[in-house]
Amino acid sequence: MDASVPYAEVRARLAARDRGLRDKVTTLEDAIGLVRDGDHVGLSGSTLSRTPIALVWALIRARRKDLVVSRGITSNVGEWLYASGVSSHVITSWFCQGIIYGVSRVVRDFTESGRARFEEWSHMSIGLGYRAAAMGLPFLPTRSMLGSDVARQVEGRFRTMTCPYTGETLGLVPALRPDVALIHVQRADRYGNGVIDGLPFMDVDLALAADRVILSCERIVSNDQIRRAPDRTKIPFFCVEAVVEVPFGASPHECYGEYEMLFRHLDRYAKAMRDGGVEACRRWLDEMVYGPTSHTEFLERLGMAELLEAQQSGRRMIWND
Amino acid sequence: MDASVPYAEVRARLAARDRGLRDKVTTLEDAIGLVRDGDHVGLSGSTLSRTPIALVWALIRARRKDLVVSRGITSNVGEWLYASGVSSHVITSWFCQGIIYGVSRVVRDFTESGRARFEEWSHMSIGLGYRAAAMGLPFLPTRSMLGSDVARQVEGRFRTMTCPYTGETLGLVPALRPDVALIHVQRADRYGNGVIDGLPFMDVDLALAADRVILSCERIVSNDQIRRAPDRTKIPFFCVEAVVEVPFGASPHECYGEYEMLFRHLDRYAKAMRDGGVEACRRWLDEMVYGPTSHTEFLERLGMAELLEAQQSGRRMIWND
Amino acid sequence: MTDRGRGGYTAAEILTVHAARALSDGQVVFAGIGIPLLAATLAQQTHAPTLTILFEGGIIGPMIEPGRLPPSTNEARTARKANMLLPITDVMLLLQRGYVDYGFMGGAQIDQYGNLNSSFIGDPASPSVRLPGTGGGNDIASLAKMLVAMRHEKRRFVERVDFVTSPGFLRGGTSRSASGLLAGGMHRVITDLGLLGFDPETKRMRLEALHPGVTVEQVQAETGFPLLVAPTLEETRPPTPAEMAALRRLDPERMLTK
């Protein structure tokens, strides 16, 4: 959380970006070329929902390293980042495979041994950090996190002030400014106007906070479709650097209104991690990330039957029932 | 802008409110009974759009007095509040009849003579004031309004601080906390879940900032309709105290997707004000506000032909073309 | 949860019924998944039909269907047919604004001042277990009055938590408000042995009521610090047939109440 960056530098970075209404559609591989070693990368969604799995998949294959990764709540995708060596520093409020899978053996192994860092902030503080950055502010005040050991662990970055109006103590959450945000949405146009159905999580703030945004989407729609309902656009095109169309781009996680998570795959994965820990995670990466020659092949390995079933139930519960 | 209210009092006021999922549908007159003399009242919409005209109409008829009124941008509705004696203190960023009608003779008359006050803040500052209140904060930092005479006029309330992270000077906008918000939306259910099509203006923050919310809507829909698309709900029911169904509830102003403004009426009104000033405004109030026996009669006096035409063109441009 | 129930009820059933009774009609509760959600839903089905549930994922007033309790706070199954979906930061800010009557969570480890730990077991600098962390727990406990439902075991009720993830009364007395936490605080801890509150002055945990058949000594034996006892110690009413019937409808497969 780099709140000490002078405003002039924040502005200069943004001024250098191309914000024109231009076609940004590209491939997964080219899009991930925008991520540099050492970058701070923010991820869309929460836990097992609307995670930018395809983008993270490409990121791991590209063997980026020394990334700092932030997200409101981090699930098994964080295990892959640790185990692949892409990141050894995750900023988040909660980190394990998913609520029903209990404590993560992979996270424990990396963090308890000191090989990786899990920097813990409260959930709202992660959100306020993105929001401060999105607002062009160095911090936002808060009445949370005060007095706790969570605050003590990040002392100096989490600060307090005396409110000049009330005399009360307020906490200050510093701006959380990813170099790159990886965001998966249901629909986007070629310019990067993004539409999110269902839960928006922290993604609108994340998009505006980051210096670059890579947007993957289930499908690319025409700009005319976007303009038909401009009050549905959640991410403005001018903050987006690249647009990639990736059907099932969040599988094996879920995408609201499109497909449910792949419960059987996740259950098998969870059992493998419980039994085999970090080594099992590396085997999963070999099989699912490094092994396939394309994202389509990754989906094939997830399994056509389960994908179709997830799509059927995921659509039905939102649009049909 | 009462940022010095202790947090304990802010919390106590909210804790005393009934936030249950209950039927809140009532009449214009009963709803306006929730406004007390001396209250600070925030108004929805902007300029000539989605103004809670029917609620203001009922408010003037109820002869409330000493109200402080706030809004991002204030148009002819503010003239009515001055001329009726309902308010002699408007907090806003811009105040005349509407952009094409030039400087307001009524506003000039009241403010230049010192009979009423137009407390000027920048547009974003009004919005940040509502947002601070909506967030449960005493203020929000800003990089705007610094150095200007707009800030100087409200010194002591607009403050500055040195950012502990960057050493930079930041402005502080105090929370703007209406006692009551009057908000007009396209659709709401009986519990007060409100849906806004098109431009949301500052209304979501306003609803959460206020101590009481009176919601008028073009039509009441079932809770089932709301639950069909919960990502469209913009105002949560638990901040709403009363719901009133008022077709054409923003006429002669516009309501996105429902009807345009009544251009001919507004032109006639503007000419009358230019020619007759405050006296003409009082005559308009006699004819249009005090005279009718019901809001339906108010609409009749606006004129069926112009209302139908405004509805036809207002719907057509959003939904048909 | 292995059974340690009484009077024919499982421990989880006792926990859930008493947790539900702590909620009143018209209130807004920010609920965690599991027993808190089950209890809030039970309250809706029995005595609190206009109770509203909020979830951390950004959900207001979800559509909870008996037999289909959602498994997490932020997935489509939980979000569908809610009254409103909104960003995570904004649903958390409703706590700060004051819209929420109670935060309602389970707990892994609690201390005599009601502080909760879900971050580290052992020394945080070199932990024996790195737990999943706060999630929204810290925010909820910082900003709302708290109900905690948990199994009453000595290893969970400790004198001092290894790490204050979610603040209770910190070091007791006025230390919570002195830190800037001006609202909320631990209200009640509901366990399978009884109900606990906090001494108004010292803010130390205090036994307020026992479930039928439980003794003070039993509770003390399962508590890792000397327990205060309220001047008038109540006995709780056992679950009623109506409550149990509603509970069975909500959790017919007894996923949560076995």
Added chain:
Amino acid sequence: MTDRGRGGYTAAEILTVHAARALSDGQVVFAGIGIPLLAATLAQQTHAPTLTILFEGGIIGPMIEPGRLPPSTNEARTARKANMLLPITDVMLLLQRGYVDYGFMGGAQIDQYGNLNSSFIGDPASPSVRLPGTGGGNDIASLAKMLVAMRHEKRRFVERVDFVTSPGFLRGGTSRSASGLLAGGMHRVITDLGLLGFDPETKRMRLEALHPGVTVEQVQAETGFPLLVAPTLEETRPPTPAEMAALRRLDPERMLTK
């Protein structure tokens, strides 16, 4: 606007064409209604097809149809078929975040340091005219580099504005940044007589270019303070036939360019 044009063009046409030229392709401009919007749209139609317009009402990338320029920044006619609609506070915050290349407004009264007044004529404590006020003007001028398009008249170009509604360089020199305004500032004032900038050190207004046929003396005569003149004073290129044709398509009834 009464005509004071040259070479067969009206003053408003000259203003609009030169204002359009100040914008480049790919930029984001936060535009006011009237000449600024017309100029931004003209730029889109000529040399800057991917220029994006923002409106204060909460509108990103509106659908501007030739002959149907919207009359205000926040009504349905302006919002329809935009790329995105968002709350007012959030569209203003895009300025603070830095997404906007230029704020672009008209001006009623400007002073030698580029400060704009739209609040009071006369003493603010007892004004001769209470004007409509800042709207978003203060925010735009505080947070973005500014283009101002206005009629060049002595009563509008004053030594010191009665009230600083929208900050330029305040009292010149480093006074703007010293007040905490660390970005933006007056970039260019475009008038029917020429183009004006600001001295890099003193921040006093400086004549940078003259429209064909205009002299320095004429400009000084219409300016209420001593005008600096750039070392190399340019002459602007007159409107081209292509620019004029595009302008006529945009404003066929000459509502804005008469």
